[in-house]
Amino acid sequence: MRSIPLQAGILALLQIVDGLLPFSTTKTRHYLFPASPLRMGGYDATVGTNPSTPIQFFTTPGNTCPYAARTFIVLKELDLPFDMTEVSGRPKPDWYLKINPRGKVPAIRVPALENEVIYESAICCEFLCDHAPASIGAPTTLLPDDSVSRARIRLLNDHCDNVFTKTQFTFLMNKDEVKDRELSLEMENALLVYEEALKRSGGPFMMGKQFTLADVHLLPFILRLKVSLYHFKNYELSLEKFPKFLAWYDLCSQRESVKEASLTEEKIIEIYEMFTKMDYSFGGLNRNK
Ligand SMILES: N[C@@H](CCC(=O)N[C@@H](CS)C(=O)NCC(=O)O)C(=O)O
Incomplete structure (x- = not known):
């Protein structure tokens, strides 16, 4: 079902x-x-x-x-x-x-x-x-059996957690307008890894024809990125620089699982409004480290 x-x-x-x-x-x-x-x-x-x-x-x-x-x-x-x-x-x-x-x-x-x-x-x-x-006996898998695919998925996901998300939040939280351009470029450089991954695999998903944990891992952050950066920074990812990535995002957004995990734009803005109002550094709300 x-x-x-x-x-x-x-x-x-x-x-x-x-x-x-x-x-x-x-x-x-x-x-x-x-x-x-x-x-x-x-x-x-x-x-x-x-x-x-x-x-x-x-x-x-x-x-x-x-x-x-x-x-x-x-x-x-x-x-x-x-x-x-x-x-x-x-x-x-x-x-x-x-x-x-x-x-x-x-x-x-x-x-x-x-x-x-x-x-x-x-x-x-x-x-x-x-x-x-x-x-x-689940009908599908999101984690291929072969060792190379598994390693590639883990590397992409490691990049998401240890490089990309930090650049996204640093840009969003920046209050010094002069630094905005530099920080947006840092974030874009981190995202280009995914544009490259899509080129390498042939798409439409990160690992090729199959939707995998590499897609799952990134999707919730891209939803929040698109809404929050547009609202707070008037920033959008350019189609010229990220053609495959934006097509990937549109395709994934149509999946029922992704729709059910989504938040409304209003909810996302409400959450990030809270972050932007405080002196927040990445991971800073976690009190149980
Ligand atoms: N590395 C963790 C990060 C999870 C995380 O930071 N979750 C936040 C909520 S989005 C949390 O529970 N923070 C603890 C807190 O807010 O007290 C993971 O991938 O599961």
């Missing part, structure tokens, strides 16, 4: 209701995918698991975290049934620190594997790709 509009509707409704709640203490809510009204909210993830839940996915309220969005996209692409627990608060509450001592989302917990917990988005995504065929 792929996308289920009803689930998205229920999710949206619950988020609206949640937004109206007058308190901001730790919230834990559960959504079951595929949806089952009988099981929704049937247990408390702060104290334990439900053995009938195949995978528990921990994320931010509204699934706004771009790292968690990667894991969400993989769960959807592989058609894995899961439930979703939203964890709020900074630093994270004690019950969550027992699940992920780093206090970050995403994390996943697998009741059928003696409540094994996995965290760090890249490791969650790889685990799901390895685990899915064995557990429920």
Whole structure:
């Protein structure tokens, strides 16, 4: 079963209701995918698991975290049934620190594997790709078997986390207009690695014909980049410099998994408004390092 509009509707409704709640203490809510009204909210993830839940996915309220969005996209692409627990608060509450001592989302917990917990988005995504065929015979894979492809995917993803995202946030957060051009060029240089990867693979995806973890890893950040840099810096990636990359982004954005992991432009602006107003350096909001 792929996308289920009803689930998205229920999710949206619950988020609206949640937004109206007058308190901001730790919230834990559960959504079951595929949806089952009988099981929704049937247990408390702060104290334990439900053995009938195949995978528990921990994320931010509204699934706004771009790292968690990667894991969400993989769960959807592989058609894995899961439930979703939203964890709020900074630093994270004690019950969550027992699940992920780093206090970050995403994390996943697998009741059928003696409540094994996995965290760090890249490791969650790889685990799901390895685990899915064995557990429920997932129809597709996002992580090819051959060692060269796997190494290339990991190198692209390492570049995303250790080079690209930092340049994106440094440009977005810069308050000295004189430096904007230089910082945008640094970000573009980091992004050219992906334009090159698409040329090398022949596209339309990073690794060629197959949508893989290399695409998943980057997508949530490009969505946020496009909206936030246009809004705050009046900046757009140029078609001349990034023809393949922009075509890649348009194609990926049409996938149901990616649409479901997306945020509205208003939500993205609201989130980054908060960042731009504070003296923020990359990774600076993480209190549980
Ligand atoms: N390297 C981590 C980064 C995850 C991360 O930074 N998540 C943020 C939310 S977007 C978080 O949970 N921060 C902890 C906090 O805000 O207290 C990963 O890839 O999973």
